[in-house]
Amino acid sequence: MSFYHSVSRDPLIALLIDEEVHSRQRLSRLLREIAPEFTGIAEANNDSEALTKIERFSPNLIFTTSCIGSTLQEVMLKGRANTTPKVVVCKDSSGAQKTIQQFGGLYLVKPVDAQHLRDVLDALGNLSPEASGELVKSQKLNGIHHEHCNGNKKPNGSAATSNPSYLNRLVVRRQGRFRLLPAEKVIWFGTEFRLVYAHTELRRYPIDLGLDQLEQRLDPSVFVRIHRSAIVNINRIKEIIPLSGGRSKVLLGEPEERTLPLSASRAKAIKEILSNKLDIN
Numbered sequence: 001m002s003f004y005h006s007v008s009r010d011p012l013i014a015l016l017i018d019e020e021v022h023s024r025q026r027l028s029r030l031l032r033e034i035a036p037e038f039t040g041i042a043e044a045n046n047d048s049e050a051l052t053k054i055e056r057f058s059p060n061l062i063f064t065t066s067c068i069g070s071t072l073q074e075v076m077l078k079g080r081a082n083t084t085p086k087v088v089v090c091k092d093s094s095g096a097q098k099t100i101q102q103f104g105g106l107y108l109v110k111p112v113d114a115q116h117l118r119d120v121l122d123a124l125g126n127l128s129p130e131a132s133g134e135l136v137k138s139q140k141l142n143g144i145h146h147e148h149c150n151g152n153k154k155p156n157g158s159a160a161t162s163n164p165s166y167l168n169r170l171v172v173r174r175q176g177r178f179r180l181l182p183a184e185k186v187i188w189f190g191t192e193f194r195l196v197y198a199h200t201e202l203r204r205y206p207i208d209l210g211l212d213q214l215e216q217r218l219d220p221s222v223f224v225r226i227h228r229s230a231i232v233n234i235n236r237i238k239e240i241i242p243l244s245g246g247r248s249k250v251l252l253g254e255p256e257e258r259t260l261p262l263s264a265s266r267a268k269a270i271k272e273i274l275s276n277k278l279d280i281n
Helices: 021-034 047-057 070-077 093-102 114-124 129-141 211-217 264-280
Strands: 003-005 013-017 040-044 061-064 086-090 107-109 169-174 177-182 188-192 195-199 204-207 223-227 230-233 237-242 248-252 259-262
Touching: 013 021, 013 047, 021 040, 021 114, 021 177, 040 047, 047 070, 086 093, 093 107, 107 114, 114 169, 169 204, 188 211, 211 223, 211 230, 223 259, 223 264, 230 259, 237 264, 248 264, 259 264
Parallel strands: 013 040, 013 061, 061 086, 086 107
Antiparallel strands: 003 040, 169 177, 188 195, 188 230, 195 204, 223 230, 237 248, 248 259
16 A cells, blocks of 8 residues: 555655565554554655655655665755655664765664654654754754664664653554553563563553663653562552561552562662652652
8 A cells, every 4th residue: 555544634644765565564554553643654665656755745754765866865855855854764774874864863773663663753753844844954953863773773883872751652562563552551560471561550561672671761750670570650659568588579559459579779769769759749
């Protein structure tokens, strides 16, 4: 399907330029599942189709490979799509460094990871025509403004600068499809058989991020690591229960009132956080 569209008062359209059909279809599916802001998805497998669809649909965001011709590149850098934000989708970011820099610094590595795609979209923010022009200006003035890829690496291989915003929406899997889960709905994150699950009041969802990644990317004023196997929502902690031998566990005020182990090395910090929270309230 070359174009997907649904009714919306203020439609946002993404254009996917890639001669690799499977790669383009995967990205299209991910956008449908985790990017509800897009009401239209146009696809092009060559420069000619891309030029036609830029003219026809005036996309709000363009995903492109680095292998494009000079005419299309001119249109995207100085022509009609000059103010449209762009994301380079590539197999190897080091080989696409020049294009990545030209198009503003946003990129994804194939096969595109659902959470990294959502990260890029969140970094872009408002994609309305008015806001897009200001975003592109900012990218050009500041060089590589944002960089995202699988593994969070810059094109030259060094670690990417950290995104100042915390994860507020998680990409989770349910019944073979990706879904968005607001972070505040998660009671706790835990591992089981080497998989990480986000637990809510209704069910648990498998996610593709590890606990170490979650610890770095979640808001530390809301989520805390209590054990090597668990991260909890501070607002869901009911009490800390002391055990024999100086050990303790955390009781969560969820429907099941689950208890989780509290690491001795983290116990003091968790107690201070809860004490400060009670003082504020």
